[in-house]
Amino acid sequence: MSQKDRVLSGMRPTGALHLGHYHGALKNWVRLQSTHECYYFVADWHALTTHYENRDIIEKNVYEMVIDWLAAGLEPDQCTLFLQSRIPEHAELFTLLAMGTPLGWLERVPTYKDQQEKLKDKDLSTYGFLGYPLLQAADILIYRAHFVPVGEDQASHVELTREAARRFNHLYGREPDFDQRVQQSLAKLPKDSAKRFEKSRKAYQETGDAKAFEGAMGYVAQATELDATDRERLSGYFKGTGKAILTEPQVLLTEASRLPGLDGAKMSKSYNNSIAIREDKASLEQKVRRMPTDPARVKRTDAGDPDRCPVWEFHKVYSGPDVRQWVQTGCRSAGIGCLECKQPVIDGMLAEQQPMLERAEPYIANPKRVRDIVDAGTDRARKTAQATMVEVRAAIGLNY
Ligand code: TRP
Ligand code: SF4
Numbered sequence: 067m068s069q070k071d072r073v074l075s076g077m078r079p080t081g082a083l084h085l086g087h088y089h090g091a092l093k094n095w096v097r098l099q100s101t102h103e104c105y106y107f108v109a110d111w112h113a114l115t116t117h118y119e120n121r122d123i124i125e126k127n128v129y130e131m132v133i134d135w136l137a138a139g140l141e142p143d144q145c146t147l148f149l150q151s152r153i154p155e156h157a158e159l160f161t162l163l164a165m166g167t168p169l170g171w172l173e174r175v176p177t178y179k180d181q182q183e184k185l186k187d188k189d190l191s192t193y194g195f196l197g198y199p200l201l202q203a204a205d206i207l208i209y210r211a212h213f214v215p216v217g218e219d220q221a222s223h224v225e226l227t228r229e230a231a232r233r234f235n236h237l238y239g240r241e242p243d244f245d246q247r248v249q250q251s252l253a254k255l256p257k258d259s260a261k262r263f264e265k266s267r268k269a270y271q272e273t274g275d276a277k278a279f280e281g282a283m284g285y286v287a288q289a290t291e292l293d294a295t296d297r298e299r300l301s302g303y304f305k306g307t308g309k310a311i312l313t314e315p316q317v318l319l320t321e322a323s324r325l326p327g328l329d330g331a332k333m334s335k336s337y338n339n340s341i342a343i344r345e346d347k348a349s350l351e352q353k354v355r356r357m358p359t360d361p362a363r364v365k366r367t368d369a370g371d372p373d374r375c376p377v378w379e380f381h382k383v384y385s386g387p388d389v390r391q392w393v394q395t396g397c398r399s400a401g402i403g404c405l406e407c408k409q410p411v412i413d414g415m416l417a418e419q420q421p422m423l424e425r426a427e428p429y430i431a432n433p434k435r436v437r438d439i440v441d442a443g444t445d446r447a448r449k450t451a452q453a454t455m456v457e458v459r460a461a462i463g464l465n466y
Pocket of ligand 1: 075078201205206
């Protein structure tokens, strides 16, 4: 049985994905699929928190976004791709978490005020928008994910998720028949091991013996007789905290090979400075050719400074050391022109897009394949989500 750590992340289907998404997140998702058990989902409810008045945008982009994912290299047999709104258990957990979540936790999330200010044309003084990070917490906790790969802007949401998990475990962590279940888990171990475990537990709880703690945790982690639930229960028993029903996730910050927009600001469709993951060749060329450069280079004979030019940021991602050297020298001495300088960037982007366009082709030709992939992934994800909810309901005592 695989004991791979679980990864979960989602994206909002509000437009075609661009190279900023690719370099900032997707590339990392693709990398993780071979080392972790990955769940990636289309966060269509999340999109509704800001687009409740233009849901046509969401509808148009759900499957388009999945095609972008597949184009980028996600393999449906290596990871689970699914659609949030098909798994209403997310909403159930959100509701249950909401009961014990102080309002202040949500009001203090930095993205709350930020986004309200940035998206002034939308009325975001809604209940859904305030609660959005808690819905995200439910998305993560329902899969008991260990890692959440996101950009820095989302780190505060993962922090809130950890707090929500801690609070839930504190409020409801003791299963009603905890002691009996502990005995059942212990019974799976060889007799002398169980005895040793009990002895070190007493030592730990009486004297805080750190060695006893490490030894017992190491033993539990490796005991092949136990499954994941036994392990969690026994470590809760050992520590005296009961069983952790929900797992505290960690943020997995995407290493910054961050790609700015064509104008040097953050790449975003609404700023009109983006290149799509599947951009038409002529349009890609035109966009790069029109990119602003160091404003000091008014005439071809004026020397420039790559540090003041957004094109340089793209060379950092797309060019090797030789080309970069050529840019540095050529720009500072006015030895090369800006159009000349942009050509390797264009070539690099086209080379990057080529395999993506090819991978997307069969899905564009046959949209049913995309739907089938999402259906199969959603069925898999639902089973995991339902299993968690059985435990969550029992922990709260909703089994009358
Ligand atoms: N909030 C994320 C974003 O705007 C999307 C998201 C929703 C998400 N639920 C998630 C990301 C759970 C990671 C884990 O990009
Ligand atoms: Fe920018 Fe290149 Fe022009 Fe220099 S030569 S200003 S780096 S585009």
